[in-house]
Amino acid sequence: MVRTLLVNLCRLVLATVFILSGLVKIIDPRGFSYKIDEYAGAAGITDFHLAHASLLFAAAVAMLEFSAGIYLFFGIRRRLTSLVTLLMMTVFAALTFWSWRWHAVSDCGCFGDVIHLTPAETFFKNVVLLLLCLPLVRHPRAQVRFISEKSQWTIGLYVWIYGAALCAYNVYMLPVMDFRPYHIGADLLRAMQPADAGDVRYTHTFIMEKDGERREFSLEDYPDSTWTFVDRRTRIEGSAKALPPIHDLSIVSPSTGIDTTEALLSSEGWKFLIVAPDLREADDGVMERLAELTDYCSHYGYPLYCLTASNEEDIRYWQDITGAEYPYLLADRTPLRTMVRSNPGLVVLKGSTVKAKFPAIGLPSETELTDRADRLALLNPDLETHLRMLLRLLLWFVGPLFILTLLDNLYRLIIHIKNKKRIMRKHIVAGNWKMNKNLQEGVALAKELKEILAAEKPNCDVIIGTPFIHLATVADLLKDSCIAVSAENCADKESGAYTGEVSAAMVKSTGAEYVILGHSERREYYHETPAILKEKVDLALANGLKVIFCIGESLAEREANKQEAVCKAELQGSVFHLSAEQWKNIVIAYEPIWAIGTGKTATAEQAEEIHAFIRKCVAEVYGEAAAQETSILYGGSCKASNAPELFGKEDIDGGLIGGASLKAPDFKGIIDAWK
Ligand code: PGA
Numbered sequence: 001m002v003r004t005l006l007v008n009l010c011r012l013v014l015a016t017v018f019i020l021s022g023l024v025k026i027i028d029p030r031g032f033s034y035k036i037d038e039y040a041g042a043a044g045i046t047d048f049h050l051a052h053a054s055l056l057f058a059a060a061v062a063m064l065e066f067s068a069g070i071y072l073f074f075g076i077r078r079r080l081t082s083l084v085t086l087l088m089m090t091v092f093a094a095l096t097f098w099s100w101r102w103h104a105v106s107d108c109g110c111f112g113d114v115i116h117l118t119p120a121e122t123f124f125k126n127v128v129l130l131l132l133c134l135p136l137v138r139h140p141r142a143q144v145r146f147i148s149e150k151s152q153w154t155i156g157l158y159v160w161i162y163g164a165a166l167c168a169y170n171v172y173m174l175p176v177m178d179f180r181p182y183h184i185g186a187d188l189l190r191a192m193q194p195a196d197a198g199d200v201r202y203t204h205t206f207i208m209e210k211d212g213e214r215r216e217f218s219l220e221d222y223p224d225s226t227w228t229f230v231d232r233r234t235r236i237e238g239s240a241k242a243l244p245p246i247h248d249l250s251i252v253s254p255s256t257g258i259d260t261t262e263a264l265l266s267s268e269g270w271k272f273l274i275v276a277p278d279l280r281e282a283d284d285g286v287m288e289r290l291a292e293l294t295d296y297c298s299h300y301g302y303p304l305y306c307l308t309a310s311n312e313e314d315i316r317y318w319q320d321i322t323g324a325e326y327p328y329l330l331a332d333r334t335p336l337r338t339m340v341r342s343n344p345g346l347v348v349l350k351g352s353t354v355k356a357k358f359p360a361i362g363l364p365s366e367t368e369l370t371d372r373a374d375r376l377a378l379l380n381p382d383l384e385t386h387l388r389m390l391l392r393l394l395l396w397f398v399g400p401l402f403i404l405t406l407l408d409n410l411y412r413l414i415i416h417i418k419n420k421k422r423i424m425r426k427h428i429v430a431g432n433w434k435m436n437k438n439l440q441e442g443v444a445l446a447k448e449l450k451e452i453l454a455a456e457k458p459n460c461d462v463i464i465g466t467p468f469i470h471l472a473t474v475a476d477l478l479k480d481s482c483i484a485v486s487a488e489n490c491a492d493k494e495s496g497a498y499t500g501e502v503s504a505a506m507v508k509s510t511g512a513e514y515v516i517l518g519h520s521e522r523r524e525y526y527h528e529t530p531a532i533l534k535e536k537v538d539l540a541l542a543n544g545l546k547v548i549f550c551i552g553e554s555l556a557e558r559e560a561n562k563q564e565a566v567c568k569a570e571l572q573g574s575v576f577h578l579s580a581e582q583w584k585n586i587v588i589a590y591e592p593i594w595a596i597g598t599g600k601t602a603t604a605e606q607a608e609e610i611h612a613f614i615r616k617c618v619a620e621v622y623g624e625a626a627a628q629e630t631s632i633l634y635g636g637s638c639k640a641s642n643a644p645e646l647f648g649k650e651d652i653d654g655g656l657i658g659g660a661s662l663k664a665p666d667f668k669g670i671i672d673a674w675k
Contacts, residue, residue: 003135007142010132014085015072017129022066023393024114025058026167028175030341033058039095042102055171063163064088070159072136075145076152079561082136082143089133093126114179141561141606149609150412154404162397174341174359177389181245182339182347182354185383189265189352194244204250206257222257229254229330230311249335251307254315254328264305264329265352270373271303274326276344277336279310279318282360286344287322289363293346294325296369306344309333348379355379416650426631427460427647428587428654429671430548431661432488432516435467442470443477448664450481458482459674460654464661465516465548468502475511486514486548489522492535504536504543515540516656518550518574520593530573537574537586546585548656549575550635551614555594563592564613571614576621583622588632589656590614595636597658604645604652607634611651640669647673 025032033055040054068088071081100119117125136143147155170176178184181191206217208227217223251261264271272293276282297304304326308315315328340347342359349355356379358364364378373379437445446464453462465486466474475485487510491501507515517536522528528536533549540547551570553563567590575586590610592602602610611632619627634646635656646652654674660666 003139004142004144007135007139008144010135011072011075011143014129014132014136015069018065018069018072018085020069022062022064022069022163024179025062026066026163027170027177028179028341029055029059029062029167029171030337031175031180032062034337036061039099042099059164059167059171063160063167066163067159070155072143074147074152074155075143076147076156078140078143078145082133082140086130086133086137089126089130093123093130096123096126099123145605149605149612151405151408154408155401158401158404162400166393166396170341172359172361174345174357174362176393177386178357179386180338182357184354184357184381187351187353188246188249188349189262191246192244192249192261194247204252204259219257219259225255228312229257246335248332250331252330254312254330260329265349267303268351269302270300270355270379271305271349272297273347273349274304274306274344275336275340275342275347276306276308276310276318277333278343279308279314282318282343284318284321286360286363289365290322290324290344292366292369293363296366297326300372302373305329307331307336307339309336348373356381425629425653426587427674428463428631428633429458429460429667429674430463430465430486430514430516430587430589430633430654430656431667432465432519432635432656432658433467433470433661434488434521434658436662437467437470439469439473442466443473445662445664446470446474446477446483449667450478450483452664452668453482453671458671460671462671463514463548465514468507471507471510471512479511484514485510485512486516487512487545488516488519490515490517490536490540490545492532492539494539504539504545507540508543508545512545514546514548514587516548516550516589518570520550520552520591520596524593530570533574534577537578541578541582541585546587547575548587548589548633550589550591550656552591552593552596552636558592558594563610567610567614568617571617580622580626583626583630586630588614588618588630589635590632591635591656593636597637599637601637601642601646602634604642604649607646608649608651611649615651638670640666640673643670643673 036054036058064084065088068081068085071077072085096119100123145152166176182188204219206219206222207214207230208217208223209215209230210223210227214230215223215227217227249261250259251264252259274290274293294304296302306324306326306328308328308330309332310318318324337343339345340357340359342361344360346356346358346363347354348357350373355373368378369376433442446466449462449464461484462482463484463486464474464478465488468487468489471485471487478485487502487507489502490504490507491498493501493503495503495505504515515536517540518528518533523533537547537549551567553566557563557566571588575583578586590607594600595602611634614632615627615630618630622630631653632651633654633656634652635658637659638646638655638657639660643655647654655670657667657670660670
């Protein structure tokens with residue numbers, strides 16, 4: 001109980017963190033890819049961004065993280081998911097440890113731009129999350145499933161489709177939620193005011209080149225025009241906490257080197273900024289739209305600039321291929337990439353307020369730019385709150401999933417109805433009296449049961465398994481009833497000098513129809529090995545008896561997650577050698593040893609899971625049709641109160657009942673579960 005609680009608590013915390021951090025990355029895959037470039041750069045890999053490697057990698061990690069969160073939340077593929085989660089947390093923890101100790105990157109990027117954590121904070125967060133993974137990996141099956149095993153594939157698959165679609169949308173359009181200080185509605189001048197500017201200082205330097213020589217200059221010693229501009233750097237000194245949201249934006253005129261940020265932003269009216277951090281890599285399919293935009297701006301007298309971090313050569317290259325005629329301004333690559341996640345993108349300002357943003361693929365066309373900026377809805381979009389967008393994303397997740405699940409269930413229902421018509425699998429409730437009741441008591445119980453079931457016909461086959469001493473009398477008593485009789489054992493020898501043994505032929509001669517073989521009590525206390533049981537099964541069938549063959553794992557085996565291997569080995573050891581014809585006389589009883597006579601029942605889900613596995617094993621040997629016709633009973637503390645839930649499962653065809661078969665009303669209560 002405590003264990004289940006602990007495992008599920010850890011799992012829900014991990015699920016929440018993975019879903020949130022996966023989602024913010026899916027919403028802004030480009031932002032995450034820049035972060036990956038930053039990590040790669042710190043590790044000395046500088047060309048990782050080439051051929052979109054970092055963007056693809058970012059999208060893959062984001063989707064994996066989000067999907068792992070959803071899988072954890074619903075309890076899909078619990079063992080695999082727990083292992084993948086552990087693996088991811090190990091990698092994240094190692095990465096952030098490196099980043100913390102060796103100052104690789106200043107912000108981990110775990111939650112995109114939503115929450116900023118220092119490397120130390122991130123490392124400790126990751127260590128805690130890593131520890132939370134351990135109970136999950138140790139007890140994956142203790143994670144309660146929120147959906148049935150059969151329908152886990154729908155969510156399992158859909159979450160990847162959803163993640164990929166959302167990721168692609170955010171890459172090609174702009175992030176559907178903008179947590180950056182340049183979001184629509186933001187006043188850039190205000191965002192540049194430090195809350196407490198006391199100890200923050202910025203220094204801007206310029207990398208210039210002349211005759212192959214590169215040098216760094218400050219604003220004070222800015223060189224003459226014989227030097228060519230290459231790059232610029234902004235250094236921030238002082239406490240990071242005092243930094244304003246925008247602290248690294250400095251817009252400079254390339255010809256004079258003068259900082260025009262303040263002048264540009266504080267001027268009244270509309271202005272259009274084509275933001276292209278890197279002109280060499282910019283999407284050049286936008287030429288026509290940019291030309292239309294240039295016409296629009298000059299028609300209404302709106303200033304239009306191209307903001308870039310490219311060098312002169314790249315600017316010239318861009319001018320050549322696009323024939324662009326707007327002036328260029330320079331700024332650092334980082335603030336430009338933060339401003340708009342597109343290369344190029346368009347940022348429309350009114351005064352210093354961001355009014356609209358467009359990605360390369362969605363630049364406005366001349367058919368849309370038909371009026372003054374104030375009158376165009378396109379340039380004055382409604383502000384979408386984060387909460388509304390989150391609800392919309394949730395709806396897009398739940399809506400199609402709901403339809404998919406509905407269709408899946410409908411399909412399953414049709415198959416089920418079809419199979420029901422085709423498969424006449426027997427439902428059976430079998431009693432196993434074990435070593436209880438003397439002859440008189442046993443006969444009395446059989447008589448009582450006979451009368452009860454004569455008055456109210458059962459909806460399933462009923463069998464009672466009695467000690468040898470009762471067999472002949474009880475079988476005779478129940479001759480004309482609906483109750484069949486079973487022995488609890490038979491010898492592994494045909495006949496002869498085996499004092500105390502009872503042969504299969506003798507059992508048959510009493511009028512009994514069945515024999516229970518392979519019960520765990522006989523395996524454990526009387527050392528019946530798979531080889532001995534194989535002999536018994538062969539003799540029972542040869543003498544016209546049907547066999548209820550028991551299999552099941554011990555507690556230690558279940559805790560080691562070996563239940564499937566154990567059950568399969570028991571079947572292989574004693575019954576899978578039978579011919580298809582002989583197999584028709586076999587009923588399987590799955591009895592987890594830890595549940596027999598202990599009051600502990602396997603949950604209906606646990607039982608169904610292994611019953612389905614057993615049926616799959618039978619199908620592998622005897623084919624799907626034979627497997628569908630094999631009755632597989634559950635045994636182990638089965639009683640009237642839990643029988644309906646157990647028998648309600650698709651692969652559970654009844655029960656083998658010990659303690660609760662010793663009183664007629666209790667046994668009848670279980671039989672009634674089939675009503
Ligand atoms: P139980 O026994 O119902 O008393 O747990 C089941 C069995 O051993 O067959």
